[in-house]
Amino acid sequence: MSAHKVLLVNGSPNKQGCVYTVLTEIQDTLKKNGVESNILWIGNNPIAGCIGCGKCIGNRKCFRGDIVNDMAEKIPQYEGFVFGTPVHYAGASGGMTSFMDRVFFIDEFNGNLFAGKPAASVATCRRSGGTATLDQLNKYMTDCNMPIVPSRYWNVVHGNKPEEIRQDLEGLQVMQTLAMNMAWLIKCIDAGRKAGIEIPKYETPVMTNFI
Numbered sequence: 001m002s003a004h005k006v007l008l009v010n011g012s013p014n015k016q017g018c019v020y021t022v023l024t025e026i027q028d029t030l031k032k033n034g035v036e037s038n039i040l041w042i043g044n045n046p047i048a049g050c051i052g053c054g055k056c057i058g059n060r061k062c063f064r065g066d067i068v069n070d071m072a073e074k075i076p077q078y079e080g081f082v083f084g085t086p087v088h089y090a091g092a093s094g095g096m097t098s099f100m101d102r103v104f105f106i107d108e109f110n111g112n113l114f115a116g117k118p119a120a121s122v123a124t125c126r127r128s129g130g131t132a133t134l135d136q137l138n139k140y141m142t143d144c145n146m147p148i149v150p151s152r153y154w155n156v157v158h159g160n161k162p163e164e165i166r167q168d169l170e171g172l173q174v175m176q177t178l179a180m181n182m183a184w185l186i187k188c189i190d191a192g193r194k195a196g197i198e199i200p201k202y203e204t205p206v207m208t209n210f211i
Contacts (some may be wrong), residue, residue: 002185006030006037007078009071011096013044013087018124019084021162024084025172026122029179035186040074042067047098050105060110068102075107079186080149082178083137091136092128104140115145116199118185120178122155124165130156145202149185151178203210 008027012019018040027037048064056062060072081101085092092100105115121137123130131154141148155178157171158164166172 003090004035004080004183004190005078006035006080006082006182006186007074008037008039008082009084009099010041011083011093012041012124013085013093013095015041015044016162017086018157018159018162018165019086019122021061021165022122022124022157022172022175023084025175025180027183029176030183033180033183033195035080035183040071042095044088044095047095047102048191049098050101054109056102056106057109060106062106063103066097066193068106069097071103072106072110078117079189080117080182081114081146082182083119083140084122084123087123087125087129087131087133090132092123092133100137100140104144108144112144113139115202116157116189117146118149118182118189119146120151120155121199122157122178124157124159126158126160128159130154136186146201147185149182150180151175151181157197 008023010019010023023039027039032036047066047068061069085096088094091097104114119141121134123133134155136147151174153174155174157175158168
């Protein structure tokens, strides 16, 4: 089994819908390039948003005890991440937005284990809103020092049902290219680490409030 692993997060309320179809395409290409992966479905139960209470600081756990804590525990186990969501009103699904808010808050204020790990966002949509959704999700990654993995076009696949997703050959090829780039970048980082090149030592963040 490969030593390299990527976690694919399915932010759709449908376990095996359009987002799952896209993530399995990425998963297949990762495997062909020597990288193992797992899919984590966030589920279709309501995910509450972050209330900014700060109780997770110091223990990496939210008091709600839901899928967010499961994700926080998995971060050290993986070298790369792909976050997938359907487009809802030109943005990520409500569940995915709450999930991302809380996961990234927990990690950022508890050692930022995401830092230095390649990541990408992908979206599925019937017609439009895909690039706005990518912009939303990419902000989490740039906030946490995660290299964003590119592809040959924007990471959006069109279709309202899995069988329609499979007809978007260009979109699927974009996902395949994304997976190849993810595998390549993970291997490059690993090679650099073995050569003595470590992730930068960052200064303590300065928080400035504008009043």
